[in-house]
Amino acid sequence: MAEETGSNTLTRPGIESWSNLSLLIGGEMTEGRGETLDVVDPATERVVATIAGADAAQADLAVTSAREAFEAGPWSSATPAERSALINRIADGIEKRRDEFVNTIVTELGAPISTAGALQVDWPIKHLREYAQAALDDRSQDLGLHTDPAPSRSVVEYRPVGVVAAIAAYNYPLLLLVHKLGAALAAGCTVVAIPSPRTPLSTLLLGEVLREADVPAGVVNVVVGEVDIARAVTENSGVDKIAFTGSVAVGEKVMRQAAKGVRGVVLELGGKSPAILLPGTNLAAVVPGLHQRYCRNGGQACAAPTRILVHESQWDEFLELSHKAYESIQVGDPWDPATNVGPMITEAHRDSVEQFIREAVDGGAVVAAGGGRPASGPGWFVNPALVINVKNTDPICQEEIFGPVATAMPYSTVDEAVTIANETRYGLHAYLFGPDTDAAREIAPRLRAGTVSVNGGGGLRADAPMGGFGASGVGREIGSWGIHEYLEPQHIQWSCD
Incomplete structure (x- = not known):
C-alpha cells in the first residue's frame, strides 16, 4: 500500500502529521481564531485533523497585508528576475516535501496513490516552473509612430492588477491554487489564498513552504474557513480580482460579489x-x-x-x-x-x-x-x-x-x-x-x-490555456494566457515633434 518515489516510500500517515498547521497572514504563521474545521478522510470516515479557521478580522487582516505588500512592500518594486526566483523557490519547496504533499492529498481527498503523486503534486511543480520562466518575458509592445493629428509614439506596457483572492476547489487542491498563485506572482500581484474547507491541509502545508521560501510578508496569505470567510475576502474592497474554481452556482455568486466595485474575475466552473x-x-x-x-x-x-x-x-x-x-x-x-x-x-x-x-x-x-x-x-x-x-x-x-x-x-x-x-x-x-x-x-x-x-x-x-465557453467560466488559466488575467495594459504615448 505504497507508491515508490525514488528512495522514499509513502505510507498512510498518522493524525499528528497535521497537528501544527496554521494560517499564514502577513508573513507570520498564525493560529486561527474562527470556527474549527474537521477534516475527514473520505476513505475511512475518520476525522484526521481539526483546524482552527480564520475569523472575520483575520480575513480582513490578510487582505490588508496583501494590499500593503503590493503598494509599499518590496514586492511592489520586485524585478521580473526576482519574481521568477521566488516562484522557483516555491516549486523547490514543494518538491522537497513532495511525499508530505502526496500523503496529505491522498488522505484529505481520497485520491488514489497510483496517480496522486503525478497529477496532484508533480503537475503543480511543473506549472510553477513554467510561471517562473514566463515571469521573465517582456510583454511590452511598441506601437510605433502615429501622425494624426500630430506625430506621436506609443508603447503598451502591462501592470499588475493588484490583490488577488484565489479560491481553489477540493478536487485538485494544490494544482488549482498554483494555477492562480503562480500566474498572479508572475504578474507582480499579491494573493490571499483560500482552499476548499473540505481539503485545507495541503494548502496549509503550502503556507509552510511559502514561509520557508522567504516570500516577503503579505505577498501570499493563506486563510481557511467555511463560505463566510471566503465571502469576507471576496467582498473586501481591498481585493482587485477574484479567481475561483468551483460550481456554476457559486461562480454566479462570486460574480455578483465582484460587481460591487467593478472588479474582475477569473472563473473555471466545470464541464460536461x-x-x-x-x-x-x-x-x-x-x-x-x-x-x-x-x-x-x-x-x-x-x-x-x-x-x-x-x-x-x-x-x-x-x-x-x-x-x-x-x-x-x-x-x-x-x-x-x-x-x-x-x-x-x-x-x-x-x-x-x-x-x-x-x-x-x-x-x-x-x-x-x-x-x-x-x-x-x-x-x-x-x-x-x-x-x-x-x-x-x-x-x-x-x-x-x-x-x-x-x-x-x-x-x-x-x-x-x-x-x-x-x-x-x-x-x-x-x-x-x-x-x-x-x-x-x-x-x-x-x-x-x-x-x-x-x-x-x-x-x-503548463504553457497552454485552460478555460471554456459558456457556463464553463470566464477567462483562462495556465501559461501566458493565465498571467495576462492578472495584468492591466497601460498605453503610454508622447509627442515626438
Missing part, C-alpha cells in the same frame, strides 16, 4: 465534456482508456469525458468493449496501488452521484456497465457507471455530476454528433477519436470548447 468516437475508430484501442479517463480522481474532474457519442455502426462493439474495460477498474482503498477509483469527497456528494443515476433509471435509462457500491465497509465509495438509453436533454447528460459516471449515446451522422456535443451550457473540453487525425482535427473548430483533444491529445501542458 463530450467524446465523439468518429466512424471507423479503433474502439479496442480507445475504449479502455476513455473509461479510465472519466473515472480518474473518482470522476471529480472538470474535464472528464462524461458524454460519449458512438457511431451507430459500432454501438454493439462499444458496449461489449465497455463491459470488458469495467472489469479492470478497481474501486477501493486509495492507498492500494491497484486502486483506480477512490471515494467521493463527502457522504452527501456520494448520495448526489447516486441520485443522478437513480433518477435516470427511473426515467428509462439503463446502467450498461458498473453501478452500485463496492462491498460494505467505511468510506464514501461509489462504483463507476456507464448509463445508456438516455436523451441529451436528460439531467444526467446536462449536469456536472462530478463522479465516475458517463452516459453513452449512438449517433448516425457526424453532423448529428457535433450538434449533440454542443447542446450543453458548458464548453470546457471536448474529445475526438477517429482513424484519421487530420480529418478529426478539421472537426475541432466546430466544437464549442476551450480545449479539444484529438486521439488522446496530451497531458495538461
Whole structure:
C-alpha cells in the first residue's frame, strides 16, 4: 500500500502529521481564531485533523497585508528576475516535501496513490516552473509612430492588477491554487489564498513552504474557513480580482460579489465534456482508456469525458468493449496501488452521484456497465457507471455530476454528433477519436470548447490555456494566457515633434 518515489516510500500517515498547521497572514504563521474545521478522510470516515479557521478580522487582516505588500512592500518594486526566483523557490519547496504533499492529498481527498503523486503534486511543480520562466518575458509592445493629428509614439506596457483572492476547489487542491498563485506572482500581484474547507491541509502545508521560501510578508496569505470567510475576502474592497474554481452556482455568486466595485474575475466552473468516437475508430484501442479517463480522481474532474457519442455502426462493439474495460477498474482503498477509483469527497456528494443515476433509471435509462457500491465497509465509495438509453436533454447528460459516471449515446451522422456535443451550457473540453487525425482535427473548430483533444491529445501542458465557453467560466488559466488575467495594459504615448 505504497507508491515508490525514488528512495522514499509513502505510507498512510498518522493524525499528528497535521497537528501544527496554521494560517499564514502577513508573513507570520498564525493560529486561527474562527470556527474549527474537521477534516475527514473520505476513505475511512475518520476525522484526521481539526483546524482552527480564520475569523472575520483575520480575513480582513490578510487582505490588508496583501494590499500593503503590493503598494509599499518590496514586492511592489520586485524585478521580473526576482519574481521568477521566488516562484522557483516555491516549486523547490514543494518538491522537497513532495511525499508530505502526496500523503496529505491522498488522505484529505481520497485520491488514489497510483496517480496522486503525478497529477496532484508533480503537475503543480511543473506549472510553477513554467510561471517562473514566463515571469521573465517582456510583454511590452511598441506601437510605433502615429501622425494624426500630430506625430506621436506609443508603447503598451502591462501592470499588475493588484490583490488577488484565489479560491481553489477540493478536487485538485494544490494544482488549482498554483494555477492562480503562480500566474498572479508572475504578474507582480499579491494573493490571499483560500482552499476548499473540505481539503485545507495541503494548502496549509503550502503556507509552510511559502514561509520557508522567504516570500516577503503579505505577498501570499493563506486563510481557511467555511463560505463566510471566503465571502469576507471576496467582498473586501481591498481585493482587485477574484479567481475561483468551483460550481456554476457559486461562480454566479462570486460574480455578483465582484460587481460591487467593478472588479474582475477569473472563473473555471466545470464541464460536461463530450467524446465523439468518429466512424471507423479503433474502439479496442480507445475504449479502455476513455473509461479510465472519466473515472480518474473518482470522476471529480472538470474535464472528464462524461458524454460519449458512438457511431451507430459500432454501438454493439462499444458496449461489449465497455463491459470488458469495467472489469479492470478497481474501486477501493486509495492507498492500494491497484486502486483506480477512490471515494467521493463527502457522504452527501456520494448520495448526489447516486441520485443522478437513480433518477435516470427511473426515467428509462439503463446502467450498461458498473453501478452500485463496492462491498460494505467505511468510506464514501461509489462504483463507476456507464448509463445508456438516455436523451441529451436528460439531467444526467446536462449536469456536472462530478463522479465516475458517463452516459453513452449512438449517433448516425457526424453532423448529428457535433450538434449533440454542443447542446450543453458548458464548453470546457471536448474529445475526438477517429482513424484519421487530420480529418478529426478539421472537426475541432466546430466544437464549442476551450480545449479539444484529438486521439488522446496530451497531458495538461503548463504553457497552454485552460478555460471554456459558456457556463464553463470566464477567462483562462495556465501559461501566458493565465498571467495576462492578472495584468492591466497601460498605453503610454508622447509627442515626438
